Amino acid sequence: MDKIVVLDFGSQYSHLICRRIREFSVYAELVPYDISYEELQKHNPKGIIFSGGPSSVYNSDAPVPENKIFEMNLPLLGICYGHQLIVNKYGGKVKRANKEYGSSLLTIDNDKDLLNGIGESVRAWMSHGDEAEEIPPGFQVIGHTESAKAAAIASSEKSVYGIQFHPEVVHTEQGTEILKNFVLKVCGAKQDWTMEGFIDSAVEKISKIEGNVLCGVSGGIDSTVAALLIHKAIGDRLKCVFVNNGLLRLNEETEIETMFKDNFNVNFTSINAVDKFLGKLKGVEDPEKKRKIVGEEFINVFTEFAEKNGPFKWLAQGTLYPDVIESGVSKGPADVIKSHHNVGGLPDWLNLEILEPLRELYKDEVRMIAKILEVPEKLFMRHPFPGPGLAVRIIGEVTPTKLQIAKVASKIVEDELVEAGIYGKVWQAYAAVGDDRAVGVVGDERRYGNIVMIRVVDSIDAMTADWTRLPHGLLEKMSNRITNEIEDVTWVTYTISSKPPATIEPQ
Ligand SMILES: Nc1ncnc2c1ncn2[C@@H]1O[C@H](COP(=O)(O)OP(=O)(O)OP(=O)(O)O)[C@@H](O)[C@H]1O
Ligand SMILES: O=c1[nH]c(=O)c2[nH+]cn([C@@H]3O[C@H](COP(=O)(O)O)[C@@H](O)[C@H]3O)c2[nH]1
Numbered sequence: 001m002d003k004i005v006v007l008d009f010g011s012q013y014s015h016l017i018c019r020r021i022r023e024f025s026v027y028a029e030l031v032p033y034d035i036s037y038e039e040l041q042k043h044n045p046k047g048i049i050f051s052g053g054p055s056s057v058y059n060s061d062a063p064v065p066e067n068k069i070f071e072m073n074l075p076l077l078g079i080c081y082g083h084q085l086i087v088n089k090y091g092g093k094v095k096r097a098n099k100e101y102g103s104s105l106l107t108i109d110n111d112k113d114l115l116n117g118i119g120e121s122v123r124a125w126m127s128h129g130d131e132a133e134e135i136p137p138g139f140q141v142i143g144h145t146e147s148a149k150a151a152a153i154a155s156s157e158k159s160v161y162g163i164q165f166h167p168e169v170v171h172t173e174q175g176t177e178i179l180k181n182f183v184l185k186v187c188g189a190k191q192d193w194t195m196e197g198f199i200d201s202a203v204e205k206i207s208k209i210e211g212n213v214l215c216g217v218s219g220g221i222d223s224t225v226a227a228l229l230i231h232k233a234i235g236d237r238l239k240c241v242f243v244n245n246g247l248l249r250l251n252e253e254t255e256i257e258t259m260f261k262d263n264f265n266v267n268f269t270s271i272n273a274v275d276k277f278l279g280k281l282k283g284v285e286d287p288e289k290k291r292k293i294v295g296e297e298f299i300n301v302f303t304e305f306a307e308k309n310g311p312f313k314w315l316a317q318g319t320l321y322p323d324v325i326e327s328g329v330s331k332g333p334a335d336v337i338k339s340h341h342n343v344g345g346l347p348d349w350l351n352l353e354i355l356e357p358l359r360e361l362y363k364d365e366v367r368m369i370a371k372i373l374e375v376p377e378k379l380f381m382r383h384p385f386p387g388p389g390l391a392v393r394i395i396g397e398v399t400p401t402k403l404q405i406a407k408v409a410s411k412i413v414e415d416e417l418v419e420a421g422i423y424g425k426v427w428q429a430y431a432a433v434g435d436d437r438a439v440g441v442v443g444d445e446r447r448y449g450n451i452v453m454i455r456v457v458d459s460i461d462a463m464t465a466d467w468t469r470l471p472h473g474l475l476e477k478m479s480n481r482i483t484n485e486i487e488d489v490t491w492v493t494y495t496i497s498s499k500p501p502a503t504i505e506p507q
């Protein structure tokens with residue numbers, strides 16, 4: 001399979017470069033910027049992309065790739081910081097300039113290769129504070145904006161390109177065309193990345209492993225698909241374990257068990273660990289602490305199961321690419337946003353090896369695989385549910401009252417969306433609760449009850465999200481049902497923050 005390798009210099013958009021390229025069926029993978037020349041050679045890339053990043057090339061601690069990488073004579077595209085790196089490396093000059101964030105008009109000066117077929121000008125997304133003051137010898141300017149005179153440069157002879165803007169974000173018009181020009185025309189990569197191909201190679205790889213696999217399944221699409229792939233590869237050497245941690249949706253524990261037993265012929269065990277989890281969470285208010293506790297407790301439960309039912313060599317999880325990126329354990333110098341329990345929370349003493357067949361994939365890619373594997377639609381259209389469950393939808397301490405409120409109110413929100421035919425169209429929907437209370441008046445009586453926050457969002461891959469513009473009538477119905485059916489609740493609010501600056505889950 002042809003591959004493009006993206007060196008990650010820490011941009012929040014690094015992974016998006018891969019995503020955009022995969023969308024036109026070429027496999028692209030993110031690697032750390034300091035990957036060794038030998039490692040990079042093993043990837044056998046058709047071309048290399050340098051991502052953006054927060055650093056400035058003129059600082060002494062600026063991240064730089066190994067020198068030999070430039071001698072591979074592969075097509076090279078630098079984006080933003082990557083562009084500046086190329087300018088610097090080949091003998092041009094980068095300096096501090098006026099900050100430019102957002103959309104700028106890019107005028108095309110040469111449409112021969114990289115900027116071929118995109119017209120005379122496009123809106124391009126900028127996010128930088130440095131710029132190329134002098135371009136290196138042998139390069140020419142192929143595009144400029146009002147403030148960046150070398151917004152796109154090329155050395156066609158060497159097949160080295162640099163662009164100051166971000167073609168990977170949707171706000172850049174024709175961004176995909178620019179990436180296609182580089183990947184398909186300059187690098188000559190074949191469009192041979194398909195989900196069928198992924199399944200075959202994943203199954204082949206997994207079938208080579210030795211020993212038994214324990215797979216944590218949550219009933220969510222990710223772990224289900226991971227389990228099915230592993231099952232295809234090693235059959236009954238796979239054992240699936242579902243943990244009822246007391247932080248699940250209303251009645252979910254019975255639903256999941258039934259669903260697994262009715263639809264898949266895999267070895268399945270359900271473990272009741274409600275008291276353990278809730279006991280450990282008692283008195284804990286800090287969001288990151290709660291996440292770590294849940295993560296650790298999952299591992300405790302899995303280890304205990306493994307000791308009784310083993311031996312196991314592997315622990316499998318449905319970890320996806322965004323989980324890895326947001327936990328700050330991605331391959332570059334990015335910031336920690338949240339510790340996803342299944343990535344950041346793994347303790348050192350764990351003596352099972354980790355198997356994560358979906359680690360490089362996005363949710364929509366996993367859904368495509370689910371379809372191919374004929375997973376029932378009802379299952380794969382289920383909304384994602386965070387591994388730490390209601391612990392991250394309850395703000396402050398997890399108490400029995402708040403748990404009950406979150407469960408029942410979320411059920412009302414989900415049921416009303418199904419009823420209105422909207423459930424399948426939104427990314428996630430739930431009700432959260434915290435310690436804030438507000439006064440109500442019910443049957444002439446004063447009641448000082450909890451405030452419930454409804455959150456419904458649209459998203460494609462959870463990396464960004466927008467709040468869903470639900471019909472007012474529907475919101476009204478949800479609100480009425482929540483205050484009528486849950487005695488402890490007096491107020492209902494609707495959350496109208498997008499991601500960024502908010503995140504999807506409150507904690
Ligand atoms: N209740 C649970 N029991 C066992 N394993 C779990 C449970 N919750 C989460 N996990 C493990 O943690 C991983 C990450 O959870 P996450 O919620 O991201 O994925 P998912 O549940 O498979 O899919 P979705 O994102 O659709 O909910 C799961 O793939 C699974 O391996
Ligand atoms: O496996 C997971 N482990 C976690 O710890 C976790 N936290 C959040 N989520 C889900 O990830 C997506 C992005 O969530 P945030 O915008 O809240 O970071 C949303 O879809 C969240 O539901 C998690 N999934």
Ligand SMILES: NC(=O)CC[C@H](N)C(=O)O
Binds near residue numbers: 055057079080128129
């Ligand atoms: N987003 C980026 O890659 C920014 C690169 C560089 N440090 C700048 O601010 O110009």
Ligand SMILES: [Mg+2]
Binds near residue numbers: 384385
């Ligand atoms: Mg889940």
